[in-house]
Amino acid sequence: RSELIEIMNQCRAFRLTMDLKRYYLTKPNGKYRPIGSPTLGSKVISKALTDIWTTIADKRRGVMQHAFRPKLGVWSAAFAVCQKLRSRKPSDVIIEFDLKGFFNTIKRNSVQEAANRFSLLLGNCVRHIIDNTRYVFEELKPETELHIINDYTHHKYKRAIPIYRTGVPQGLPLSPVAATIALENEVNMPEMVMYADDGILIGGKEKFAEFVKKAIRVGAEVAPEKTREVTKEFKFLGLTFNLEKETVSNGDSYRFWNDKDL
Numbered sequence: 001r002s003e004l005i006e007i008m009n010q011c012r013a014f015r016l017t018m019d020l021k022r023y024y025l026t027k028p029n030g031k032y033r034p035i036g037s038p039t040l041g042s043k044v045i046s047k048a049l050t051d052i053w054t055t056i057a058d059k060r061r062g063v064m065q066h067a068f069r070p071k072l073g074v075w076s077a078a079f080a081v082c083q084k085l086r087s088r089k090p091s092d093v094i095i096e097f098d099l100k101g102f103f104n105t106i107k108r109n110s111v112q113e114a115a116n117r118f119s120l121l122l123g124n125c126v127r128h129i130i131d132n133t134r135y136v137f138e139e140l141k142p143e144t145e146l147h148i149i150n151d152y153t154h155h156k157y158k159r160a161i162p163i164y165r166t167g168v169p170q171g172l173p174l175s176p177v178a179a180t181i182a183l184e185n186e187v188n189m190p191e192m193v194m195y196a197d198d199g200i201l202i203g204g205k206e207k208f209a210e211f212v213k214k215a216i217r218v219g220a221e222v223a224p225e226k227t228r229e230v231t232k233e234f235k236f237l238g239l240t241f242n243l244e245k246e247t248v249s250n251g252d253s254y255r256f257w258n259d260k261d262l
Helices: 002-012 040-060 074-086 108-116 120-131 174-186 205-217
Strands: 018-026 032-038 093-100 133-136 146-149 157-159 192-195 198-203 228-230 233-236 239-242 247-250 253-256
Touching: 032 040, 040 120, 040 174, 074 192, 074 198, 074 233, 074 239, 074 247, 093 205, 093 233, 108 120, 108 174, 120 174, 174 205, 198 205, 198 233
Parallel strands: 018 133
Antiparallel strands: 018 032, 093 198, 093 228, 192 198, 233 239, 239 247, 247 253
């Protein structure tokens, strides 16, 4: 209890430092995903601010983003894709894409601007938390800034890892909400369905070009290797959408997206 009281007092005086232990997970492509493990105080304050921002913002947000929102999720994103496929025009293209980095690259000014739309005090609190996050690199050598990765089968070896000082800190409950709202504040297209950093566009190619251009303004960048125009089928959130059969399937189970009961 005394620890939480001290945390609240530090918040009121804008003196709170958010501590995160930083780790790196190996991705299938050989790259590394930075993960933060917050302390109790950091987690409590970040979660409280996240709940406040989500409650204030959700009624005023658009229809593009389905992740990290109350009453929305994977199911609503999949249903939205089915709706757009039903009403698709012959001239419309389907583009699946993924954002590169995203949490690490989103501009902090864009995050604060997005929060300021709802409350200047909220914007100041969000910016304070992001700017005052302190990373604890337990396996980092300060003199060389090389990340030491434990190789339990052989020995310890060094691998150069970039230390991110931009974006929002991964590991805090606030981070995904801040990043998605910042992107949505700059670009919010009804032709697009997104879940976090994964997206599907069903519309004109010029709409995708517009999205890419506006996303860059807030620091989000489309990953070229994960972006393609779909002609036969695509996978989104674990579901397979087949354009020729007009079905959405999960393993052996499938439905026609034109079904009225869907």
